[in-house]
Amino acid sequence: MSSSPEEKIKKLGKKLGANLVGIASVEDINKYAPEGHRPDDVLMGAKSAIVFAGQLTPKGAWHSKGYQVHHMNRSFGIPYRNRIAFDVALYIEEKYGYYAAVASGGNISAKLCAEMAGMGTRSMAAGIVLNKDWGLLNFGVAMTTMPLKPDGMVDEQVCPHPSCVKRWEKEGKTFCLDACPECLSGELEDGKIKWMRYNRHVCATRAQTRSINSFQRTLLEAINEPDLEKRKSIVLGTFFGSVVATVSTANTMGQCGECLRGCPITIKARTLKPKWKPGDPG
Amino acid sequence: MGRYISPEIYNKYKQQVLDMSLAVQNYVGIEQQRTESCMTDAEMAAKLGLTAAEVREIRTIAFNDLHHADMWLNSDDEKRMKCQSYFKKR
Numbered sequence: 378m379s380s381s382p383e384e385k386i387k388k389l390g391k392k393l394g395a396n397l398v399g400i401a402s403v404e405d406i407n408k409y410a411p412e413g414h415r416p417d418d419v420l421m422g423a424k425s426a427i428v429f430a431g432q433l434t435p436k437g438a439w440h441s442k443g444y445q446v447h448h449m450n451r452s453f454g455i456p457y458r459n460r461i462a463f464d465v466a467l468y469i470e471e472k473y474g475y476y477a478a479v480a481s482g483g484n485i486s487a488k489l490c491a492e493m494a495g496m497g498t499r500s501m502a503a504g505i506v507l508n509k510d511w512g513l514l515n516f517g518v519a520m521t522t523m524p525l526k527p528d529g530m531v532d533e534q535v536c537p538h539p540s541c542v543k544r545w546e547k548e549g550k551t552f553c554l555d556a557c558p559e560c561l562s563g564e565l566e567d568g569k570i571k572w573m574r575y576n577r578h579v580c581a582t583r584a585q586t587r588s589i590n591s592f593q594r595t596l597l598e599a600i601n602e603p604d605l606e607k608r609k610s611i612v613l614g615t616f617f618g619s620v621v622a623t624v625s626t627a628n629t630m631g632q633c634g635e636c637l638r639g640c641p642i643t644i645k646a647r648t649l650k651p652k653w654k655p656g657d658p659g
Numbered sequence: 660m661g662r663y664i665s666p667e668i669y670n671k672y673k674q675q676v677l678d679m680s681l682a683v684q685n686y687v688g689i690e691q692q693r694t695e696s697c698m699t700d701a702e703m704a705a706k707l708g709l710t711a712a713e714v715r716e717i718r719t720i721a722f723n724d725l726h727h728a729d730m731w732l733n734s735d736d737e738k739r740m741k742c743q744s745y746f747k748k749r
Contacts (some may be wrong), residue, residue, distance in 0.1 A: 411699045444742040481739060486687060499689040563686075570689055578682040578725055582732040590723050591731040598728040616732050633734075635741040 381475060383526050385426060389468055390584070393461040395429035396511055399494030402426075402527040406485075406493050414485050416520045418476045425525040428494040429461040430514040433634075436647040444635065451515075451630050458517030466519040476522035487516040495528040500565050502538035502553040502636045503575045507535045512646030513637055534569060538641040542568045544548070552639035561636055583633035587623035595620060664716050672707060672714075673721040679703045680718050684724070 380388070381494040383400060390398035403416045403423050411415075431454055438450035459479055466477035477547065488506050492498065496516075497508035509513055509531075541551040545565040554561050560580045563573030585591065595617050602608040611617055637643045653659075677683075678696060680703070685692045694740075702715040707714065 411693070411702060413699055413701055431723050442743065442746050444738045447742075468723070499686065499691075502682055504686055504689075504691065536689075570686070572688070573686045575684040575686075576682075577684060578677070578722065581722070581739055582726055582731050586731055586734045586738070591728075594726070595728045596733060616735075633738055635738055635745075638742065638745045 380521070381526075383557070385472075386465060386469065386525070390427070390429050390461055390465055390478070393429075393464055394457065395431055395461050395517075397428075397430040397496055397508070397514070399428045399430070399491070399496050399528045400425055400525050401428065401493035401495075402489050402525075405527060405529075406490060409489055409493075410486065415544070416480065416485055416490075418518045419480055419484050420476060420522065421482055422476070422522045423520040425521050425523055425527070426480070426485075426490045427462070427465060427496065427519045427521065427525070428496060428498050429458050429465070429517040429519070430491060430508070430511070432511055432646070433457050433513050433515055433574045436649050439638070439643075439647045444633075447634060448630065452626075454515040455517070458515055462517035462519040469519070469521050469523055473523055475521050477519055477521040477523070480518040480520050485518070485520075487518050490518050491516050492530060495531050498531060498534045498536065499500070499570075499572055500553070500640075500642075501541075501551055501565075501573050501633075502536070502561065502640060503577070503580060503632050504573065505632060507640075507642050508646075509535045509642065510646065512643035513634070535642060537568070537570065540641045541546070541565070552641065553636040556639055557636040580632055583635070584630050587620045589624055592620045592624050662712060662716050664713060664720065668709075668713070669717055669720065672709065672717050673724070675707060676703060676714055676717045677721050677725065679706070680722075682722060 387398040402425060406426060407415045412418070416426050433454055434447060434450035438447045439446060459481060462479045466479055469475055469477040491506045496514065497506040499505070500507040505513060537545070537551060542565060545551055551565065554563060561573070563612045564571040581590065595611065599608050599611040602611060680700045681697055683696050685696055691697050700711040700718065704711040704714045
């Protein structure tokens with residue numbers, strides 16, 4: 378029996394390296410996305426959004442005592458997922474004759490598309506989408522005018538994990554709220570998120586410590602510094618040097634991720650058990 | 660040169676624009692609330708009587724202007740401390 382276009386597209390996405398592939402209908406996305414940020418604002422006549430998700434980093438990147446290893450590894454994922462979206466967009470155009478394009482550059486919310494494609498649900502940790510098996514994911518999105526059968530949202534909320542509910546009932550804390558009270562606040566009620574608040578402006582200084590924004594801010598500081606020796610120290614010093622280096626590689630991310638170190642969902646997702654031991658055949 | 664926003668306009672609207680933008684995100688349950696914050700530039704512009712281009716400029720400058728340069732520098736230590744504290748507790 379021949380497989381459906383949806384199955385073929387998902388199979389190709391996985392072959393190209395996605396851990397998960399989901400399909401959302403533009404009609405569903407548009408119930409939440411504001412005007413100007415809808416898939417059919419970006420690609421006229423778009424009917425479907427195909428989301429390619431992958432684990433954020435190799436699991437080992439979470440097992441480093443230096444946060445920098447985790448950050449550096451995270452920078453590879455999004456271009457990689459976008460490359461999958463690009464290849465699948467070309468496949469759809471060639472095989473099925475429908476327009477397709479990669480959604481990028483902040484025009485549409487990949488997070489919303491991922492939710493609508495059944496990849497997970499928003500979490501107390503900055504409202505990011507957590508998947509029950511893969512934890513924190515990153516996403517590439519291809520939009521197409523091809524009408525595809527959507528996967529729909531997942532029925533059960535992934536966050537909070539039962540151990541967070543227990544901790545909340547005992548201590549009034551969850552692991553993420555405890556890790557980063559500067560960025561996150563919220564409450565659980567009856568085992569679910571009652572409300573939450575994310576101070577993105579604080580998180581940005583941590584997620585994007587070395588970024589275009591910190592470059593602009595530090596440069597302004599240097600320009601405004603009347604003392605020439607202090608100004609020299611700012612511009613020629615290690616921090617500004619590393620900021621400039623990172624701007625040249627566009628190495629940046631949305632959240633710093635420290636709130637997720639103790640998250641039971643991400644711990645499960647990043648835990649490995651050896652499948653081979655010395656002496657076993659390779 | 661970038662689009663020029665006068666200091667009067669910038670200072671008058673910067674806090675409102677920040678409050679209405681994605682800089683602070685509120686959720687009820689897991690649904691993002693978009694009546695007070697998380698608005699698009701066009702939505703903010705309609706509320707404030709500005710153009711979307713003016714709001715975009717104010718928002719971009721205000722976001723970079725909000726925290727002193729030291730906060731970016733110090734965030735390195737914050738992350739290091741949080742990461743080390745996690746491994747110490749394990």
